[in-house]
Amino acid sequence: MKTENQKQDITPVINIDKIKLTQKESYNALLSGNREWVNKRLKDDPDYFKKLSKGQSPEVLWIGCSDSRVPANEVTNTQPGEVFVHRNIANVCAHSDMNMLSVLDYAVNVLKVKHVIVAGHYGCGGVAAALSNKQFGLIDNWLRHIKDVYRLHSHELDRITDHETKVNRLVELNVVEQAYNLCKTTIIQNAWKERTDLEVHGWIVDINTGLVKDLKVTNNDSQNLGYVYELDLAANGAH
Numbered sequence: 001m002k003t004e005n006q007k008q009d010i011t012p013v014i015n016i017d018k019i020k021l022t023q024k025e026s027y028n029a030l031l032s033g034n035r036e037w038v039n040k041r042l043k044d045d046p047d048y049f050k051k052l053s054k055g056q057s058p059e060v061l062w063i064g065c066s067d068s069r070v071p072a073n074e075v076t077n078t079q080p081g082e083v084f085v086h087r088n089i090a091n092v093c094a095h096s097d098m099n100m101l102s103v104l105d106y107a108v109n110v111l112k113v114k115h116v117i118v119a120g121h122y123g124c125g126g127v128a129a130a131l132s133n134k135q136f137g138l139i140d141n142w143l144r145h146i147k148d149v150y151r152l153h154s155h156e157l158d159r160i161t162d163h164e165t166k167v168n169r170l171v172e173l174n175v176v177e178q179a180y181n182l183c184k185t186t187i188i189q190n191a192w193k194e195r196t197d198l199e200v201h202g203w204i205v206d207i208n209t210g211l212v213k214d215l216k217v218t219n220n221d222s223q224n225l226g227y228v229y230e231l232d233l234a235a236n237g238a239h
């Protein structure tokens with residue numbers, strides 16, 4: 001029978017037992033890694049987790065890329081409890097994304113963070129994919145947000161011939177536009193009417209050096225959002 005032949009063809013190439021073993025190893029490594037981390041923390045401070053469990057008061061909201069090479073705490077050398085984090089592919093801030101808006105609202109209005117940082121990174125796979133015309137599946141709809149950024153800046157980007165330079169410039173422009181998107185939300189605009197200690201920033205992490213580049217697009221009031229986006233104070237006074 002044909003199925004018998006197929007079995008014979010497949011068996012020498014894929015060793016299921018070996019795969020299972022590798023999967024088990026990488027999974028167990030996470031659990032033993034966790035125990036090592038707990039032991040190290042307790043060695044430094046026996047009350048570490050007792051203190052951590054009391055609550056959080058981070059001053060920073062990090063909105064970064066899901067890429068495994070740009071973890072917020074490691075990049076900023078901060079500890080658990082110091083940075084509230086939201087990550088998605090290519091650090092997109094879409095005003096219709098309930099997940100992002102919920103994180104932003106909680107961070108701004110409950111935790112009262114002082115800094116909201118949109119953090120992109122050079123060599124971003126999501127941004128590179130958005131630059132191509134290939135179909136990748138469902139993600140194409142998410143990457144559309146980045147294609148829209150391209151369209152806004154096509155006069156500049158069309159002139160760049162080197163592919164890597166073009167990806168990295170779009171990475172920067174994407175961060176600028178996503179930070180701007182945050183500023184346009186009712187959440188940020190209403191917060192700015194109530195307090196002066198809230199800043200929105202745009203950063204790039206250079207994964208070749210580990211260093212952060214501040215794009216200097218920091219904003220702390222609604223005045224320069226433009227007449228289309230600047231909103232009046234809500235009728236009930238705030239939000």
Ligand SMILES: [Zn+2]
Pocket residue numbers: 065066067089090091121123124125126127
């Ligand atoms: Zn990325």
